[in-house]
Amino acid sequence: MKKIFALTLSILSAQAAAGCAYISESLEKPALFHPRREYVATPAMAGLKAEEVFILSGGFKIHGWFFQGRRGALSIVYLHGNAENISHALGLVQMFQPSGMNILLVDYRGYGHSQGAPSADGIVEDAVAAVDWMKARQNTPAERVALWGRSLGAAAALGATEKRPGLAGIIVESGFISLKKIAAHHMPRLPSFFVRDKLDNLAIISSLPIPKLIIHGKRDQVIPYSHGVELYEKAMAPKEFYPVAEAGHNDVIIKAADYRKRIYAWLSKL
Numbered sequence: 001m002k003k004i005f006a007l008t009l010s011i012l013s014a015q016a017a018a019g020c021a022y023i024s025e026s027l028e029k030p031a032l033f034h035p036r037r038e039y040v041a042t043p044a045m046a047g048l049k050a051e052e053v054f055i056l057s058g059g060f061k062i063h064g065w066f067f068q069g070r071r072g073a074l075s076i077v078y079l080h081g082n083a084e085n086i087s088h089a090l091g092l093v094q095m096f097q098p099s100g101m102n103i104l105l106v107d108y109r110g111y112g113h114s115q116g117a118p119s120a121d122g123i124v125e126d127a128v129a130a131v132d133w134m135k136a137r138q139n140t141p142a143e144r145v146a147l148w149g150r151s152l153g154a155a156a157a158l159g160a161t162e163k164r165p166g167l168a169g170i171i172v173e174s175g176f177i178s179l180k181k182i183a184a185h186h187m188p189r190l191p192s193f194f195v196r197d198k199l200d201n202l203a204i205i206s207s208l209p210i211p212k213l214i215i216h217g218k219r220d221q222v223i224p225y226s227h228g229v230e231l232y233e234k235a236m237a238p239k240e241f242y243p244v245a246e247a248g249h250n251d252v253i254i255k256a257a258d259y260r261k262r263i264y265a266w267l268s269k270l
Contacts, residue, residue: 032082032152032179033118035110039087043067046090048097055106057129058122063113064106064130067097071138074168074270075102075145077130077160079123079153081174081250085112092253095260101267102138106130108156120179120198123152124159131164142166146270150174151223151249155199162204168270169211171263174249176223177202177230205235212239213266217247217255240266 043050043065050065065086069075076096080089086105093103108123109116116122127147134145146168149157154175161170179199205212212235216228225243232241242262247255256262 032120033110034083035108035118036083036085036088037112039085039112041087041090043090043093046094048090048093053104053133055126055129055133057109057126058116060109060114060116062106062109062115062126062129064104064133066137067093067103067105069097069102070100072144073100073102074267075104075134075137075140076267077104077106077127077134077145077147077157079106079108079127079130079147079149079156080111081151081153087112095253096264096267099264102134102140104130104134120155123156124163124199127156127160128163131160131167143168146170146267148173151176155179155201158201158204158208159199161208161210165210167210169213169267170208171213171215171266172201172205172228172231173215174217174220174223174252175201175214175227175231177227201231202234205231208236211266211270212236213242213263214239215242215244215252215263217244217249217252219247220249222249 048067050067053064053066054061055064078089078092080086085107089105093105097103106126107114108118108126110118131145134140135142142164143166147157147160148171149155150173154172157170158172161167178201214228214232214235216225218225232239244252244256253259
């Protein structure tokens with residue numbers, strides 16, 4: 001009888017755990033991801049020449065724009081924030097492509113023209129696929145590929161560096177400590193077990209040996225400035241911190257007077 005009771009209890013516990021995981025994932029996706037399908041501009045509208053690419057990632061075709069630079073120059077994979085898509089990063093391409101760098105903008109599954117629906121694991125898988133595409137494009141070695149992630153994209157970029165070691169470096173712009181921490185900030189009444197232990201940026205950055213540039217607006221109310229500070233403090237060297245005094249979450253590139261100069265100087269050292 002005791003064995004039957006113990007077996008029944010273990011089955012119920014497993015079912016409860018599975019139920020919590022299902023509820024967690026069901027809550028996580030609409031709470032965390034806000035896919036943006038419509039473009040606000042095109043490369044042609046921005047006076048840029050782009051190659052349209054589709055990259056296979058986990059059974060989905062994810063869409064991107066590739067901007068050819070000089071052969072042998074640094075290659076950058078840029079991963080955008082939430083409620084954005086690649087069209088929101090065209091200003092950044094205008095700013096940095098004249099330096100000769102190769103730049104790939106890519107949309108996660110469910111964003112822009114990419115297939116599928118986003119998930120915590122999915123955005124990392126998409127970032128890895130983008131890195132692999134960039135490396136294969138011109139037989140580019142890993143040490144000539146850098147990742148640049150903004151907000152949600154910072155988590156995708158950090159996840160990819162863990163799976164593809166040896167990259168040139170990573171820019172973490174307006175990044176959060178972990179999915180649990182940012183969920184607790186925006187939904188303090190939500191029990192912590194409803195948020196899966198995913199996108200732990202702090203754990204990754206603390207053991208990541210490649211060069212890191214961490215950028216954060218001091219007036220960021222979406223991802224508090226304290227997240228950027230802690231990511232920098234716990235990051236393994238080499239590292240550099242670039243706080244932007246007057247910037248919030250979405251206007252760092254506007255409020256930072258030396259944005260291009262500061263970032264280009266860092267990229268030039270890779």
